[in-house]
Amino acid sequence: MKPTTSAHRIVVGYDGSDEARGAVDWAAAEAERTASRLQILDAYQIAWPGAYYAVAAEQFEFARTAAEQRVAEMVARVRERGTGVDVFGTAVDGLAAATLLEVADAGARMIVVGSRGAGGLTNLLMGSVSQQVATHSPVPVAVVRGRSTAIDGPVVVGVDGSASSDDALALAFEAARARGTTVAAIRAHATPPQPSLPLPAVDAFERDALNTSLAPWIAKYPDVKVEALVAAGRAAKVLIGVSHTAQLVVVGSRGHGGFAGLLLGSVGQELMHHAECPVLIAHEHKAA
Numbered sequence: 566m567k568p569t570t571s572a573h574r575i576v577v578g579y580d581g582s583d584e585a586r587g588a589v590d591w592a593a594a595e596a597e598r599t600a601s602r603l604q605i606l607d608a609y610q611i612a613w614p615g616a617y618y619a620v621a622a623e624q625f626e627f628a629r630t631a632a633e634q635r636v637a638e639m640v641a642r643v644r645e646r647g648t649g650v651d652v653f654g655t656a657v658d659g660l661a662a663a664t665l666l667e668v669a670d671a672g673a674r675m676i677v678v679g680s681r682g683a684g685g686l687t688n689l690l691m692g693s694v695s696q697q698v699a700t701h702s703p704v705p706v707a708v709v710r711g712r713s714t715a716i717d718g719p720v721v722v723g724v725d726g727s728a729s730s731d732d733a734l735a736l737a738f739e740a741a742r743a744r745g746t747t748v749a750a751i752r753a754h755a756t757p758p759q760p761s762l763p764l765p766a767v768d769a770f771e772r773d774a775l776n777t778s779l780a781p782w783i784a785k786y787p788d789v790k791v792e793a794l795v796a797a798g799r800a801a802k803v804l805i806g807v808s809h810t811a812q813l814v815v816v817g818s819r820g821h822g823g824f825a826g827l828l829l830g831s832v833g834q835e836l837m838h839h840a841e842c843p844v845l846i847a848h849e850h851k852a853a
């Protein structure tokens with residue numbers, strides 16, 4: 566593999582849950598594809614009632630030792646893949662979401678989380694840690710869910726002409742090139758009950774807008790095949806529908822439909838809850 570830098574470090578959160586184990590496996594494959602260094606991070610805290618009163622030193626030591634053992638097992642799991650990924654583990658006494666965000670802000674290209682960790686209630690589709698990280702991250706966030714081991718199908722990207730969807734296009738083309746697959750770029754639009762223009766004209770307008778968004782990326786990535794699709798309907802519903810045949814769905818953190826104060830749009834939130842494959846949320850990348 567090529568040498569890596571801090572800007573090519575992928576950080577994956579791990580807490581011992583099955584979802585987090587799947588996230589580590591996905592992150593390891595992504596690190597292999599992109600010649601990135603992989604950091605497995607276990608942020609732990611005392612979680613029993615005694616922690617609110619007096620916690621003995623041995624209890625802290627037990628929690629620390631357990632976290633270090635979990636991380637060591639995952640590092641060994643990645644190394645057993647035999648792909649040469651540069652992997653290391655870190656156990657930190659702290660809140661999981663805050664710790665992941667702090668580590669990412671110090672220099673990472675991506676954070677990877679499972680859709681729900683060990684701390685989540687069984688009836689929750691989306692864990693609070695994953696939600697917080699995906700909302701506040703300074704770098705792209707992959708939420709691993711559904712068919713996380715799929716190696717066929719396209720990389721799907723939602724396009725609406727916003728600056729955020731342009732960030733998503735950049736990630737989608739890179740992801741498709743790394744996987745040797747196609748980009749399926751989808752522009753969804755809602756059609757009012759009584760449109761002011763004939764439906765064929767609406768479709769032509771939307772298709773022209775999509776082609777305009779795609780043009781610079783097609784020129785930059787001439788080796789990546791692109792399928793441009795226009796669909797009538799809510800963007801989240803359309804993207805969830807195609808996620809059952811995709812390797813990855815990429816969306817911006819907030820599109821044209823969001824309120825200016827929101828850090829994560831409704832499309833991204835719905836995908837993180839209901840997509841049938843991993844979801845990559847594009848955030849503006851900060852240089853390490």
